[in-house]
Amino acid sequence: MSEQNELDQVQDMLAHFICADSEDKSLEELSKFSIQKNVGVGLEVDAGARFAFKVRRPSVAYTADLSQSRDFAIDARLLLNTPQDIISNSLEIALVDVDVIKWSCFVKLHKRPRGIWVANSGASLYEYHSRFITASGKSDYRKRVAAIDKFGNPVKVIIEGTKNQGGTPDGLALVMASSIVEDAHRPNTFKATVRDSVGLIFPVEQGRHLEIFKLRDGPHIGSRKRPLLHLVASHIRKSANKSFDVKSHLRGVHEFEIDGFNVKLEGVAA
Numbered sequence: 001m002s003e004q005n006e007l008d009q010v011q012d013m014l015a016h017f018i019c020a021d022s023e024d025k026s027l028e029e030l031s032k033f034s035i036q037k038n039v040g041v042g043l044e045v046d047a048g049a050r051f052a053f054k055v056r057r058p059s060v061a062y063t064a065d066l067s068q069s070r071d072f073a074i075d076a077r078l079l080l081n082t083p084q085d086i087i088s089n090s091l092e093i094a095l096v097d098v099d100v101i102k103w104s105c106f107v108k109l110h111k112r113p114r115g116i117w118v119a120n121s122g123a124s125l126y127e128y129h130s131r132f133i134t135a136s137g138k139s140d141y142r143k144r145v146a147a148i149d150k151f152g153n154p155v156k157v158i159i160e161g162t163k164n165q166g167g168t169p170d171g172l173a174l175v176m177a178s179s180i181v182e183d184a185h186r187p188n189t190f191k192a193t194v195r196d197s198v199g200l201i202f203p204v205e206q207g208r209h210l211e212i213f214k215l216r217d218g219p220h221i222g223s224r225k226r227p228l229l230h231l232v233a234s235h236i237r238k239s240a241n242k243s244f245d246v247k248s249h250l251r252g253v254h255e256f257e258i259d260g261f262n263v264k265l266e267g268v269a270a
Contacts, residue, residue, distance in 0.1 A: 017058035019137030060199035061092035073179035076152025146170035
């Protein structure tokens with residue numbers, strides 16, 4: 001993917017976020033059915049039809065590396081930290097599929113909601129909000145409850161009074177989301193946050209960021225743009241009759257504007 005296409009994809013995703021359907025029709029339709037009406041007829045009932053979770057919409061979401069395909073962990077043992085530490089109180093992620101943006105939001109639950117069965121009584125519980133946002137801005141919005149045990153293993157959650165709840169536990173999404181966040185902090189990359197009223201966070205390889213953001217709107221030193229954030233390698237500096245070691249460090253502009261968006265670059269010196 002070219003650098004311009006990469007930036008275009010960011011802008012397209014943000015446009016999807018901004019235009020996401022605010023009516024939440026799928027949730028409204030589900031709420032017309034009581035749990036009792038669904039017992040015995042096998043209709044799927046979203047958790048939002050039972051629980052009074054606050055409606056969530058895209059704010060600032062992590063997404064995958066836009067320049068390459070990457071594999072993400074579905075086993076918590078492959079993470080450097082536990083999903084609980086990575087997610088903390090809340091986390092958003094967004095992924096691109098064919099003609100749709102898959103957005104998810106996880107919010108820590110400090111009290112177990114009524115009306116669910118959890119396979120592990122000591123599991124960490126999270127609100128799990130998901131939207132499948134199309135190019136038209138419409139979104140199919142659903143709510144769930146996801147759970148993981150203390151080791152980050154997915155735990156099955158069943159909404160009482162509903163059927164056909166087999167398959168992979170929603171807790172698996174917590175592990176994958178955690179992997180996406182860790183990938184954004186890998187070595188030799190900068191974490192880029194591009195935002196307007198909503199935002200995206202994604203990793204950019206050091207060096208590649210210079211091309212992606214070359215059309216930025218300053219800031220300037222005279223007629224020239226100030227250099228972007230970059231890594232200065234460790235070296236020996238001489239001054240008069242003395243010499244001393246300089247450790248590797250980051251230097252340069254880390255926040256700027258491009259195409260009406262605010263961009264912030266963050267990284268750690270090697």
